[in-house]
Every structure is written in C-alpha cells, then in structure tokens.
Amino acid sequence: GAGVSQTPSNKVTEKGKYVELRCDPISGHTALYWYRQSLGQGPEFLIYFQGTGAADDSGLPNDRFFAVRPEGSVSTLKIQRTERGDSAVYLCASSLDLNNEQFFGPGTRLTVL
Amino acid sequence: EDQVTQSPEALRLQEGESSSLNCSYTVSGLRGLFWYRQDPGKGPEFLFTLYSAGEEKEKERLKATLTKKESFLHITAPKPEDSATYLCAVQAFIFGKGTRLHILP
Numbered sequence: 274g275a276g277v278s279q280t281p282s283n284k285v286t287e288k289g290k291y292v293e294l295r296c297d298p299i300s301g302h303t304a305l306y307w308y309r310q311s312l313g314q315g316p317e318f319l320i321y322f323q324g325t326g327a328a329d330d331s332g333l334p335n336d337r338f339f340a341v342r343p344e345g346s347v348s349t350l351k352i353q354r355t356e357r358g359d360s361a362v363y364l365c366a367s368s369l370d371l372n373n374e375q376f377f378g379p380g381t382r383l384t385v386l
Numbered sequence: 387e388d389q390v391t392q393s394p395e396a397l398r399l400q401e402g403e404s405s406s407l408n409c410s411y412t413v414s415g416l417r418g419l420f421w422y423r424q425d426p427g428k429g430p431e432f433l434f435t436l437y438s439a440g441e442e443k444e445k446e447r448l449k450a451t452l453t454k455k456e457s458f459l460h461i462t463a464p465k466p467e468d469s470a471t472y473l474c475a476v477q478a479f480i481f482g483k484g485t486r487l488h489i490l491p
Contacts, residue, residue: 315481377429
C-alpha cells in the first residue's frame, strides 16, 4: 500500500514569503504529526493531530506557523513571513493512534533565501 | 520536562564488531519508547516499541532493552548496511538527536 507522501519534495522561497507544505498520511491513520529536522539533529516536534483536531500544538515555534487537517486525512503546514532560520527538512508522519509506531514521509526540504 | 539524551553522538565500528547505543530519558509516566533508523535523505523508519522496564525486543542483528531510566540498542556482528542514524523517542514524539553509526567493511 501507499506510504506517507509529502509535497513538494523541495521548496525554495525568499525571506518574507508564505509557504504551504502538504502531507498525505496512510489511509485509516487517525494520528498525524509534523516535525522539523535540521542537519545533525533529531526530529523536532511541531504539532500532532488526532482526527481533525490539533491535539497538541505545543511545538509550534511561534504564530507564523499553523497547520490544518480539515477532513481528518490530508494536512497542510503553513508558514507565514518565512525567515532564513525556518530552513530545514519538514517531516510528516502518521500512525493508527498516539503511541503506535509512526510511518514517516520522505520530507520537504525548505530553503529560505 | 520530558527529555531524551542519546550517546554516543557518532560511532564507527568494524564489520562484525558488536556494540550498544544508549538512550537516557526523563519522563512523567512512560507511554512508550521508540527506536527508529534513519538513512540519509529519508524519513525515519520504525524499529521497536518498548513500554515497560525489563522488556526486550529483537530484529535480526538488533536488540532493544528498557530500564526505568534508559534503553539500549544492541547491535550484534553489524554489517555495512547497518550504517545509519539511530533515533530514540519517548511519548510518541519527543526525539533524541540520534547516534550516527558507521560500519566499516
């Protein structure tokens, strides 16, 4: 079956611009997670959805970051007024439920110039 | 605050040379400790979940163990294809920085 997919695979933008990153989870997985990973670091938790609702958004660094999952499947991570420090690989994962194994997508590499 | 610390940061071994990776954690009520493998340019891939002290799980050359304060990932007679970054996570989404493992042929 299909795994977790993320689009685009690469995104280059200019400082101050708005970007959207998309995640398609595995069908039937109710839990969806967004992470940010910088070189040489582990994944940094951003937000976790259970169904359509954001169950835990404590990892979002500031109000420029926002994520939605309107129908309980596809999710979009939105970053406003991008800064150079936002450059990283953004990973999405899904699982049957919280505390089950997570299946990760390949990530979106975001570069802010 | 829930925390995960992995050691060493990097490890180079000869093929066949067994060793262990450490994951120390501080949490309020462990709800699961997870090990993942990550290859360059890819997302992490699930290896094991451990839920209670004393639990052990094995898969091929890998064995994961858990105590109340730490977990070990034991690698027996590793091969070059075991080279990767190994990540530990607790409470589903609190990850350590990982251990970069390089197995020399």
